[in-house]
Amino acid sequence: MTDVIIVGAGISGLVAAWRLEQEGLNVVLLEASSRTGGNVGTLSQDGCMMELGPYSFPASADAMWRLVEDLGIESSVVPARSAADKRYIFRDGRLHALPMSLRDFIATRLLSLRAKLRLMLEPFIPGGAREDDTAWEYFCRRFGVEAATYIMGPFVSGIYAGDVRRLGARAAFPKFWGFERDSGSMILGAMKYMRAKKKRLAAEGRVLHKGLFGFEGGMGSLTGALSSRIRGRIELNSRVLKADRIGGVYQIETGRERISAPSLLLAVQPHDAAALLENILPSVAPLLRRIPMAPVTLVHWIPAEADAGLLPPGFGFLVPRLYDVRVLGTVMASEVFSGRAPEGRQLFTSYYGGVLDPEFMQLSDDEVLKRLVQDHTIVAGREMHEPAFVKIMRYQSAIPQLAPDHPEIIADVRKLLSGAPGLVLAGNYLSGVAMNAAVDSGYAAAEELRAFLSGANPAEARAAS
Ligand SMILES: Cc1cc2nc3c(=O)[nH]c(=O)nc-3n(C[C@H](O)[C@H](O)[C@H](O)COP(=O)(O)OP(=O)(O)OC[C@H]3O[C@@H](n4cnc5c(N)ncnc54)[C@H](O)[C@@H]3O)c2cc1C
Numbered sequence: 001m002t003d004v005i006i007v008g009a010g011i012s013g014l015v016a017a018w019r020l021e022q023e024g025l026n027v028v029l030l031e032a033s034s035r036t037g038g039n040v041g042t043l044s045q046d047g048c049m050m051e052l053g054p055y056s057f058p059a060s061a062d063a064m065w066r067l068v069e070d071l072g073i074e075s076s077v078v079p080a081r082s083a084a085d086k087r088y089i090f091r092d093g094r095l096h097a098l099p100m101s102l103r104d105f106i107a108t109r110l111l112s113l114r115a116k117l118r119l120m121l122e123p124f125i126p127g128g129a130r131e132d133d134t135a136w137e138y139f140c141r142r143f144g145v146e147a148a149t150y151i152m153g154p155f156v157s158g159i160y161a162g163d164v165r166r167l168g169a170r171a172a173f174p175k176f177w178g179f180e181r182d183s184g185s186m187i188l189g190a191m192k193y194m195r196a197k198k199k200r201l202a203a204e205g206r207v208l209h210k211g212l213f214g215f216e217g218g219m220g221s222l223t224g225a226l227s228s229r230i231r232g233r234i235e236l237n238s239r240v241l242k243a244d245r246i247g248g249v250y251q252i253e254t255g256r257e258r259i260s261a262p263s264l265l266l267a268v269q270p271h272d273a274a275a276l277l278e279n280i281l282p283s284v285a286p287l288l289r290r291i292p293m294a295p296v297t298l299v300h301w302i303p304a305e306a307d308a309g310l311l312p313p314g315f316g317f318l319v320p321r322l323y324d325v326r327v328l329g330t331v332m333a334s335e336v337f338s339g340r341a342p343e344g345r346q347l348f349t350s351y352y353g354g355v356l357d358p359e360f361m362q363l364s365d366d367e368v369l370k371r372l373v374q375d376h377t378i379v380a381g382r383e384m385h386e387p388a389f390v391k392i393m394r395y396q397s398a399i400p401q402l403a404p405d406h407p408e409i410i411a412d413v414r415k416l417l418s419g420a421p422g423l424v425l426a427g428n429y430l431s432g433v434a435m436n437a438a439v440d441s442g443y444a445a446a447e448e449l450r451a452f453l454s455g456a457n458p459a460e461a462r463a464a465s
Contacts, residue, residue, distance in 0.1 A: 002028050002261040004449055005252055007240045007276065010038025011435060012426040013267030014226040015067060015442025016449070017234075023450045027232045028259055030252070032239035036227040039398070040435060042218025046389055047342035049218050050300040051349070053398075054435050055331060056080060059209035061436035063443065073225050080212040084336040086314030090325065090379050091150055095317050098151070111146055118144035127184035129177055131170055132404045138169035138177060142186050154318035157328045160433060161294040161354030161399050168404030174432070212315075214337050219435075243276040245420055250280075263422035263449050267442065269293065269397055270429045280423065284416045287409050291429055295361045296398035297352040299372055300333075302345050302389040310380045316348070317379060321356055327375040328354055345388070350375075355401060361394060368392055400429035424448050 004020055006013045009031035017029045035041065039053035057064045068074055088095040089110055096110035105116065122142050129138075135156055139148035148164070156164040160172065169177045179189020201208050215221045227234065235254070242253045243264065250264035266273045274288035303310050311317065315336055318329040330350040334341040341347035350372060353360040363371065369390060377384045410430055417423055426445035428438040 002026050002259060003453055004028075004263045004265055005030065005250060005259055005261045006265045006267055007243075007252065008032075008038065008267035008272070008427070009036040009227070009234060009236075010267060010427070010438065011040050011223055011226070012428065012438040012442040012445070013038075013265070014223060014230070015439050016265055016267060016426055016446040017230050017232070018226055019443060019446035020449060021230060021232055023446070025450065025453060027230070028261070029230065029232070029234045030238045030240050030254060030259075031234065031236050034236050036234060036236070037220060037223035039395070040219050040223045042220030043391075044218075045391065047345075048300065048302065048347050048389065048391070049340045050347070050391060051219055051333070052298075052393060053395075054219050055333065055336065055349070056212040056214045057435055059211055059213070061434065063436045063440035064213075065209065066443070067222070067226075067439050071222075071225050071229070073222070076216050076221060076225075077213050078216050078337060080214065080315070080336045081338070083313050084212065084315040084332075086312070088312065088314060088317035089150060089154055090317055090319045090323070093378075094381055095312060095379065097312075097314070110150060115144055115146035115150075119147045123185040123188050125185070127180045129170075129181035133169040133177065134165055134404060135167040135169045135172055136165040138173070138180070139164070142180065149322070150320055154320050154329070157321065157354055157356070158318050158351070160401060161296050161328060161351065162401050163355050166355070166401065166403060168402055168406055171402035171404065171406035172433075212336070216339070240276060243280055245280045245423070248421075250422065252276075263424070263452060265424045265426060265445050265449060267426040267445070269427060270400060271397065273425060273427070281416055281420050284413055287413050287416075290409055291406070292355065292401040292403070293397035294355045294399045294401055295353045295358050296395045297360055297363075297368065298393040298395075299350045299352065299368060300389075300391040300393075301348050301350065301372065301387040302341060303348065304385040304388050306385050307387075308346075310376065310382070310384060311348070319379065323378070325375045325378050326357055326360060326371055327352055327379070330376070330379075353398075361396065365390075365392055399433050402429075402433065422449070422452050424452075 003025040004027050006017050006027055006029045009029050017027045020027050041052035043050045068077055087098045091110055099105040099108045128141060139152040153164045156162055176186050179186045183189035183192055198208055238254045240252045240254055244251045249260050251260045266276055270288040270291040274285040277284045313335055316331040319325050328351040330348050333349050334347040373384050424445045426441040430441050431437050
């Protein structure tokens, strides 16, 4: 008998399936596409190792570390090379290294003297955290308009492919927002948080990781390891078309089969979850449809031999949305991790589109290539040739956009879910957009379902997870 039907074999669904099996439960995992991993995956082609989505995870990604330890795959985690510590921002016709020391901060031309002084005043600026703060209002208040424009804005488009003026500070940057609320300053709050974290980890005998991390075989090796541990049914090419709850039992249809179980986990993006909830909880569907999704186009490319040294070595660059340059940013993948490009060559990944440039999705491959050359000619300040290799990947619904009212949307969704005991949601839109949030939601969903199936009070199970 099936205990749990899981829809979606992205990383959140995989984590939940694996954990539930560890608890002795029978799981059926249904995936619309022909592979597991969802947005996480690695493609090897022509000597390149290209990520389909995420490249790396930060040291602070606690759920990722938990997963790595639980799977026992610590040895396949690789730190980013130290060269990747250097990041660049385009301003007024050239790339500026993001300052990493006080000396660099004083010397940089990325910000004017006035903006530097304003930024340094941050600990003395009175706290004013409001629940409806946009990320723009928050960063301007804390660091001043110029730093928000040239530093925080580009990072926001790098993470969310979003609009800093539409994202909510509390929803999209909950830690930062909490630092101001609790300590009156983002910088002081972050220092306090780091001190407490160091102390806690030392007491637990654990190491404090620093920097960025990836996997030797690419991110796909993580989802590959997870998939290989799942012993139960994983049905690929099985899009769930319909879900119902009849007499307290969940029933789903894939077009090939109908499956019933006492519990159902929807580990899919919010609009896909909305479609599957139309019959079960119709009032939840419009709430999930209110979460906007950013489209993203990825371009993996190897520069022509004549373009060696086109970009300064480092992690890559970001571009504020102020110039006639459509690229959001470019990651120098082969500088960050080894084994990404053929010997002696470099592999770059450029990001396009996002909520401020949704039309980019409509461009043909030739137009994308033309734009890539044009943009990098402007950013590098020298003529760029056609790349030696190009691979374009398009995602219509790539990254959820967490607006100021996002926490209330999710709170309302969770309240309404109590009307369908045994129904649980997982995914990266619930409490953050990174892989870490997706993994965390997979663990939480498994715990909630385990408690539900063992007869615990659903409200208590939800609270405990
Ligand atoms: C271009 C890009 C770059 C990114 N970069 C980073 C990064 O550097 N670092 C980072 O931490 N995060 C990054 N992310 C975010 C990260 O990829 C996500 O947080 C994570 O992969 C989300 O996992 P998920 O399981 O919630 O959803 P998904 O990966 O979207 O998985 C959902 C799965 O459900 C399946 N599905 C949907 N509907 C149905 C249905 N009806 N029936 C059956 N199956 C269905 C889909 O096919 C999919 O496989 C990036 C994302 C993208 C798109």
